[in-house]
Amino acid sequence: MPVPNDVAGTAALSICESLLLALNDRNILPENEIVGVLRDAAAAHEFADHADQAEMHAAVSALINGILAGGNSVRRR
Numbered sequence: 001m002p003v004p005n006d007v008a009g010t011a012a013l014s015i016c017e018s019l020l021l022a023l024n025d026r027n028i029l030p031e032n033e034i035v036g037v038l039r040d041a042a043a044a045h046e047f048a049d050h051a052d053q054a055e056m057h058a059a060v061s062a063l064i065n066g067i068l069a070g071g072n073s074v075r076r077r
Contacts, residue, residue, distance in 0.1 A: 017067070038068050 042064035
């Protein structure tokens, strides 16, 4: 059975957030590195040069920046 893109994307996001939390909890990556990964990912979409998919890239960047603002991927200490 095919999986709709929004379900696959939500699952991928959840897995990535869990991995980032685990990396931080195990002291493998410090908080500032995790925040850097998220900022890099947001910037990659914010400055993507694909005019035909500009709306999608802007939405992805906004979502990642929202995660950063909410602190969902890092347990703030």
